[in-house]
Amino acid sequence: MTAILTLDGLTKRYGQVTAVDNVSLSIDANEFFSLIGPSGCGKTTTLRSVAGLESAQQGCIQMAGRTVFDAATRRDLPPNKRPIGMVFQSYAVWPHMNIYENIGYPLKVRGLPRDAIKARVQRVLDMLGMGNLGARMPSQLSGGQQQRVALGRALAIEPSLLLLDEPLSNLDAKLRESMRAELKQVQRDTGLPILYVTHDQDEALAMSDRIGVMSAGVLHQIGTPTEVYTRPATRFVLDFIGTVSYLPCEVLKWEDESVKIRWGEAGEASAMLGVNQDTPKHGPASLAVRPEHVLLTPVADAIQPGLARGRVKIRAYLGDAWEYHVRVGECLIRVRTDSAQALEEGSEVAVGVRQGYVVNADDAGQERVLFS
Numbered sequence: 349m350t351a352i353l354t355l356d357g358l359t360k361r362y363g364q365v366t367a368v369d370n371v372s373l374s375i376d377a378n379e380f381f382s383l384i385g386p387s388g389c390g391k392t393t394t395l396r397s398v399a400g401l402e403s404a405q406q407g408c409i410q411m412a413g414r415t416v417f418d419a420a421t422r423r424d425l426p427p428n429k430r431p432i433g434m435v436f437q438s439y440a441v442w443p444h445m446n447i448y449e450n451i452g453y454p455l456k457v458r459g460l461p462r463d464a465i466k467a468r469v470q471r472v473l474d475m476l477g478m479g480n481l482g483a484r485m486p487s488q489l490s491g492g493q494q495q496r497v498a499l500g501r502a503l504a505i506e507p508s509l510l511l512l513d514e515p516l517s518n519l520d521a522k523l524r525e526s527m528r529a530e531l532k533q534v535q536r537d538t539g540l541p542i543l544y545v546t547h548d549q550d551e552a553l554a555m556s557d558r559i560g561v562m563s564a565g566v567l568h569q570i571g572t573p574t575e576v577y578t579r580p581a582t583r584f585v586l587d588f589i590g591t592v593s594y595l596p597c598e599v600l601k602w603e604d605e606s607v608k609i610r611w612g613e614a615g616e617a618s619a620m621l622g623v624n625q626d627t628p629k630h631g632p633a634s635l636a637v638r639p640e641h642v643l644l645t646p647v648a649d650a651i652q653p654g655l656a657r658g659r660v661k662i663r664a665y666l667g668d669a670w671e672y673h674v675r676v677g678e679c680l681i682r683v684r685t686d687s688a689q690a691l692e693e694g695s696e697v698a699v700g701v702r703q704g705y706v707v708n709a710d711d712a713g714q715e716r717v718l719f720s
């Protein structure tokens with residue numbers, strides 16, 4: 349695969365704040381790549397640096413085989429000299445132009461002949477399912493349609509790379525979901541690589557070929573959605589992607605990539621993955637579990653080996669699954685089961701863990717996770 353975008357050691361500081369800290373990544377042709385992380389982690393600054401709206405202090409950026417930024421040589425192409433289309437959170441459609449003019453304007457500025465503009469705008473409108481709306485004014489469109497116009501304007505210039513910064517966050521939940529699918533479809537149809545910025549992990553997991561997870565300017569992991577979910581490289585990624593609950597445990601022994609532990613009062617050992625080099629080699633630790641990796645069974649008599657005793661505090665019906673908050677010792681853990689079994693609130697259960705991660709004990713026993 350040829351990289352369409354490469355960032356190499358990009359560092360951007362604002363005074364004392366390092367917004368982007370030595371970030372390197374590359375995006376392939378046809379790839380949908382999302383940068384994800386909490387507010388203030390540096391996603392937008394990274395994107396704006398790619399766009400040429402910010403100049404980093406260190407590093408370089410290559411785009412479609414050309415160096416567009418190099419801090420060492422002070423090469424810094426302005427945004428209009430970079431082969432990019434951009435869509436930001438606010439719709440940014442021009443209210444005094446109709447839809448056709450909105451999409452065609454950047455082409456007019458570039459001096460394309462009228463006929464070519466007309467054909468290209470119509471193609472984009474058709475692709476976005478707005479073929480007959482060219483004459484409408486933005487005020488006559490819904491929020492989703494306006495955002496589609498902004499997308500159309502970015503697509504019309506036929507960029508080598510599309511930069512999207514939370515483009516769906518102003519839309520209501522239902523529309524956001526259908527736009528996700530649409531955006532993915534557009535990306536498949538055009539083969540256009542996309543660098544997408546969001547703090548919404550569901551959005552990123554649903555749409556991306558690969559995800560880069562950022563915190564405090566640092567890129568913690570790059571991987572497919574499955575990789576970052578199932579093999580988080582750091583404690584931050586484990587916490588940020590998906591849901592985890594923590595149980596105290598004791599590390600007994602390491603075996604290659606798995607760890608033997610004892611957890612719960614049943615004193616059983618299981619094989620688990622460690623999540624980073626800080627994972628303790630022995631002694632007290634925390635067992636991080638995803639809701640779908642916990643097994644609950646009603647307790648008849650004594651607790652079987654390998655299980656711990658728990659009590660259902662809260663249950664919620666999600667339509668296709670049940671979610672429980674279960675107290676195990678001092679901890680409250682979140683559990684999701686897709687079985688028809690419905691355990692009563694207050695009932696005693698046997699808790700098993702199919703898979704988990706062993707991490708530092710620094711917040712073992714902390715009560716966390718309530719219904720989100």
Ligand SMILES: Nc1ncnc2c1ncn2[C@@H]1O[C@H](COP(=O)(O)OP(=O)(O)OP(=O)(O)O)[C@@H](O)[C@H]1O
Binds near residue numbers: 362367391
């Ligand atoms: N122009 C600026 N001047 C000073 N500090 C800035 C500026 N722009 C961003 N920052 C700081 O840089 C850090 C990264 O900001 P950035 O906007 O890139 O984060 P983000 O992950 O995109 O957040 P959000 O999701 O809230 O947009 C933050 O600490 C922010 O306060």
